[in-house]
Every structure is written in structure tokens, then in C-alpha cells.
Amino acid sequence: MKPRFDWIPLALVALVAAAALPLVASAPIWLTLTVAGLAMGMMIFMMASGLTLVFGLMDVMNFAHGVFISIGAYAATSVLIALRGAMHADSLAANLAAMAPAAAAAIAVSGILGWLFERVVIRPVYGEHLKQILVTMGGLIVFEQLIKVVWGPDMIAVPRPQALSGSFILGQAAIERYRVLAVVVGLAVFAAMWLLLNRTRLGMLIRAGVENAEMVESLGYRIRRLFVGVFVAGSCLAGLGGTMWALYQESITAQMGMQVMVVIFIVVIIGGLGSVGGCFIGALLVGLLANYTGYLAPKLALGSNILLMVLVLMWRPRGLYPVGR
């Protein structure tokens, strides 16, 4: 009775990629699309993972999660614009030296905001789902407006670093450099989360808390602190994800957080509410499918993730990896 891992959802990702190959009918294009899909999935995962963990741990669905994404993106963009010189330098080292403080700023600003948000907005409405939805929705409205107050209502162009613009040529396939970076960062974040959750005592506590918060308290752990920590970490990740997303889109608006929220909700539902692994696989599926359908049937592309959600829920009504409760 070793702990068994459910491989089927993971195999599903490979299956989708494999099934797309004959449909696309061109290996180089398929490779380009696959990398694009994985990159998109990784970014969505970064933005969504905090949300699913917060829900699992404390039964709180934060409809204002998108705010952390936008705020992070705006903070990073402010830094990037200030460091414009380094961004335009044709040296990867200089580019990364500009991106690192930008990402740090995004993480810090989103994290601080997350901490405040948990204290002020969410804490009074624990256990009351209706109020939670309404209040976090209200937070979304207010913060979206505050972003407009601080950064102005117009779309802001985000400079993409010189060394990360353009593509590699791999055989006949053109692979955008930035997408490779997104995949690398996303994998690193996922690996770090996986190690934290499965190899540390803190991770054990979080997993136990997702299953049965009351019992964790009965064992003598202050779950409130754990929750604040996870909430802040989730906000930080959203800020990082927002930064990556902003660089990918090369522009930001105050509404960007809300716009990606629909996809994030879909990913969280597909993965199973509260499951980080499910969130990861759900994000990859959504990213891949969006890119394949975008090539094969552009009209379907925007709706592909919802069709995917319907199919997954028909197969597993509680998501790919249902979490206990």
C-alpha cells in the first residue's frame, strides 16, 4: 500500500499534445504551438495556484484574486519603465538585472496588499460564503478603480527585454524566447511548491489543513497563522504571474486581473478545488488546448477552455484531483 499517484490526468496532457500532432499535420508548427501552450499554462498556473490553496485551506474563494495579478503587473511595469535602459540593452545579463527587481517589486507589492486584504476584507466574513463572494467582488471593484487612480485609466505598454524578444529557430520551428523563460520560471515555481508541500513539515501542515483544518488546530497548530502565510504567498505568486503575463501581453490594463480570472476559475474547477497538482495540470491543459484550437479552429479558441471544463466535469464531477471534505 504505497501512496498511489493518479497518473491519468497527467497522461491526459500528453494525450492532448499527441492528438494535436496529426491534426496540426506539421511538426514545426506543432512544436511552436506546444511550447506556446505550455508557457501559457505555466503563467496561468502561477496566477491560479494561490487561489486554489487558499480555498482548500480556509474555504475562502477570493473573487478579488485578480487584483493581486493586476497590482503586481503594474508594480513590475513601473520598475521596468524606470529601468528602460537596461531593458533595451542587448545583453541577457542586463535584461535579467532589470527584470529581477521588477519581479521583486511585484511580489512585494502583491504580498503586502494580500496581507492587508486578508486582515481587513476577508477576516470578518469567514464561513459566510455569500458575504465572501460579495465582499471580495466589492474589493475587486474598489481596487480596480484605485489602480486607475494611481496609474491612470489607459492601457500601458510594457517593454519586453531585448534579449528575450524574438525567437529561437529549432529545425524549422520558431520558438519565442520569452515563452521558454515562462516555461522555465513556471516549472521552477511548481517544483518549489511541490517540494515545499511534500518534503517539509510546513507542507505537511498545509496539506493536513486543506483536509481538516479543525483537526490541525486540535493537534496544537495555529491555523490562522498558516492561513495568513498561505494567503500572502498566494498573493505573491499572483503578482509574479501577473508580471510574467504583462510581459507576455506587452501591455496592461486595470481590468487585466478580472479578465484572466475567468480562465483561472476554470483551471481551479478543472483541477479540483484546493488541489495544487490539479491546478497545474488544468492550467497546462487549458494552455495547450487554447493554442491548438487557436490554430485549428480560431473561432473556437476563446471557448475551448469552457468546453474543456464541461468535459472534465462530466468525467470527474469534482475535478481532476478531488480534495477531501
Add this chain to the structure above:
Amino acid sequence: MPEPMLALSGVNTRIGQYHILQGVAFEVPRGGLTMLLGRNGAGKTTCLRTIMGLWRASAGSVRVEGRDTTRLPTPELARLGVAYVPENMGIFAGLTVRENMLLAARAGPPDEKRLEWVFGLFPALRKFWNALAGNLSGGQKQMLAVARAIIEPRRLLLVDEPTKGLAPAIVANMIEAFRELKRTDTTILVVEQNFQFATSLGDSVAVMDSGRIVHTGAMADLAADEGLQQRLLGLSLDAHQ
């Protein structure tokens, strides 16, 4: 007269609009095992949850070793040395047996001797040490739940129906384990429906009905008096399987 391990006085607990505990008062003496008996719906589980701080008493007080814990948050109560095994066992199904035990040992990895002692009580746990707790059988889960509560020495152990739904052989194993536990200086309060368990382990007893304590005394006296059993529990303990 030494301070009792646990003392409840005038405890009232409401869940939503229901008034479950209506002035519960009893004491659990230091050492030994106290049984909390009563019909279904008498408020026994609510009583344990109130002691553990999982429900809040709206009136009255709970004292642990003289200290007022009525308003104390659950984790602080656990840190005073109170361990709780809930009715649904509360094991973490997605964690392995080992991880369940490691979490319960707050002070750090349990020492070899203690672990051997626990394995001695529940041998199945050694066998399934690295298995997912969710894959254990009902009886093994119950053993894990109790083992988790005693992986470190605790002052007071609250156990809600440890033999519920278990096969007779496993009940016997559980009784043996509790007998061994009684030899330590842990005080134990058990909610139980099983007659064999109650009579073979209980030192003292408290009986609840409709949210109140209606009888306290020695277990042996209640076990010997069928008329009293009939009056308090609505049936004799013999039939109370």
C-alpha cells in the same frame, strides 16, 4: 482534595439556534479513566468539543488543572497537553501514516522508545507506516487516531467513541491499548456506547441526558445497579452495544 484534571460548571453551548448543553457540570479526577455516557443526542460530543474549544460555551466555565480555558483557542488548549480524538477520527487521509504521526508530534520527531511503545499498542501502524492513511481499514484508522493523540505524553485525553463500528476483535485490541494507557499518568475522558469497554475500563462515570449531567459516581456502582442503568440510559448496559 487535589485539583481535578478537568472541571466543567454551568456550561451552556448553543449551535445555531439549538441549545445543546444546558448547564453541564462535572469533574474528571486526576489519573484514571472517566466514562461519559448517555443516549444519542444527549450532548456528549458537543461536550467534548466544547472542552476542546471547537464550540464556544455561551455561559459557564471549563477548567483544566485549575486554569480557566473557557475562552482559550483550540491550539492553545492542545499546547496545555489536551489531546482530542473526534468521533470521525479526523485522520488526514491524503497523508501517510508516518506523516500523520509526525504532525501529531509537535516537539519534533518522536523518540525511538515512544514510537516502539505505540507500535506495541497498535502493531498494524508499523506495517502500514508509509501507506496513505486514507487506504487504512476503519479499525486501523481508529488506531492511528488514538496513536496520534498519544505520540507525545499528554495530560488529558478526550476520546469520542473509539470503538464505534469496529469488529469485536479490534474492540478487544482497543481495550487492551487503553488498559496500557491507564498505566501512564494521562487522564482519560471517553465517550462510549460499548458496554464491555465502559465496564472494563471506566473508573468513574458521568451520565448525560438532554444537555445536562444526571448522574456521577464510580463506574463499578453503575455497572452493578441495573435499575439505575435502566433509569439513566433507558436500557441496561448489557443491551447497550
Add this chain to the structure above:
Amino acid sequence: MIRSLLSADPPGSRLLAASLLAVLVGLALAPFVFPGARSLDVAARVAVFVLLAASYDLLLGYTGIVSFAHTMFFGIGGYGIGIAAASWGSGWGSLAAGSLAALACSAAIAFAVGLLSLRVRAIFFAMITLAVAAFFQILASQMSWLTGGEDGLNFNLPSVLSPGTKLVAAPVLGIDLNGRVLSYYLVFGCALALFLVLLRIVNSPFGRVLLAIRENEFRAEALGYRTVVYRTVANCLGALAATCAGLLYALWLRYTGPATTLSFDIMIDILLMVVIGGMGTMYGAVLGATIFVLAESYLRDLLRLASDATHGVPLLPALLHPDRWLLWLGVLFVVCVYYFPHGIVGRLRARRP
């Protein structure tokens, strides 16, 4: 008579009754009291949004369902009329056919969504409806051969409703009684009637069961009520009323498009209206929608004054910028959820002498 019109659910506060009366009289006499295209437009939008917000209150306030797909049903109404008028011509027959098709379509979708997801938890339902609404929005913009895509549909109405038609040769009380005024009264009359129907529904035995389910689902279930059935029916009724609001809005605008009916911004507007006005009161929808539409139309002007007045102070002018009116309503919304769960109506009723 009035009591029975209000389904024995009186406002319960003199101030509330006076405000409601003011809204009613204001809307009833709008073409005469507030002449001009802009104010008539504001009045029509108040009427439509009162109905829309009331239909949402049936879900949110009375049934405890948070749906983000309400604008979808609003949009189905709009597109029902729009598509019918654009493809079958502007006769009454095609309008009626389009309306019926829209109502049938809404009922079917609401029924399906309800059955599939109302048995799960509120949060899940909210997320699913958000996704479904987004999908519908995509559908409307992608099927441009039918819906006009992002541009939407402009269409004509029967000539009696067009502004060029004079119904009475001479001005009445200084106002030309043209097709526009008739359209307005059509919108106003229908919205009023449907609002009274909704009021009747929430005060019927059916409405009482909904409240019981909202208060304590387990107990309602234990009492033998099939909660899923009641919720699904409430979901369908709310959807139908929202569709009607969409029909009226399209009639008034002679246009249907994603921005005016389907956008998430409108969903947020409805939420603000219901919560600020007062959840679970129906009358809250009246006050909420009125205040909101007035704020949308006139708060900007006020803010512009305040913004100019604070010129030179750091940050304040930006906070008081005319385009930031939603910020202040958002703050009011959050305050209402925390401290005034029954919104303005709740406050007014609490002050009852």
C-alpha cells in the same frame, strides 16, 4: 387595492414609502416633468434596471444564490428582439416571435444550469455561472453573422414607436406625444407590471419556502421541501424576468450589443444596485437602481466639481475624478455588505418611528 397590488408587503417606513412614491411618480411623469432626450433616456434606464435588479434580488436576496450569469439572460432578451427585428423585419409579429424565442431560450438555459450546478455549493455555482456568462459573451461576439459581433445590431421598430410619429397633432402640456414617448410608456408600464409580479412571487408561499431554504437549507430539506427544485424554479423565474428587462432595454435603445447587455461591467452594476438598495427586500432594487443610474449619469458632474475644488491637493483630485464614481459606489457596496446587510431599505425600516 394598493395593499393587494403590493402583495401585502408594504414598504414599512414612511420615508421609504415616500422615496418609492417619488420614484414612481418621477418615472410616470418623466416625459412631462423632465423633458429632453437625456433625461428621458435616464428614466427609461431606471425603469429597466429596477426590473433587472429586482429579478436579481429574487436570486441573491431571497434564494441566496450568487449568479454571475444574470447579464446573459438580460442579453438573451436583447438579442431576441434584435435578431428578430434585424432578420424578419420590424413588424409586431417578428418582435413577438423574437421575444418568445428569447424567453424559451432563457428558461431552458436557466433550467439546465440550475439542475447541473444548484445542488453544489454557492461558491461553485458563482464560479460556474461566471464561466458560462463569459462563454456566452464569446459566442455573441464570434457569431457575428447573426449577432453583429462586437458592433451589435441596430434595428427598426414598428413605425408607431419611432420618434417621427406624432400620436396627437398638438403638443400636450408642452410636449409632443411622439413614438418615443409611447416607447417610454411601454417600457415603464411593462417594468412596473413585472416588478409587481416579482413582488407577488416573493410574498407567495413559494417565496416563503425560498426564504426558509436560504435561512437553513438542511431544515427545509428535512421538512420535505425539495430544495433543488425550488432553487431551480427561482433561477428560471429570475432568468425570465431578466430576459424581459433585456427585451424592454432593446426596445428602448433600438440597439443590442455586447457592451450594453452582456458585459461583466453590467453584472457588477446589478450587484451594486441590489446590495446598496437592500438584498431580500425587492424595494431595495427600486432605490438601488434609481440611485445607481442617477449616479452614473449625474455623480460625474458632482465629482467634477469636487475634483476641481480640491485642485492642488495631492491624490484627492485623482480620487474624485469624474470617471472614478464607481470607486465610491464600490466602497459603499463593501460597507453595505459588512454593516447594512439589508442596505438602504434596511436602514430606513430600522428607523421606523
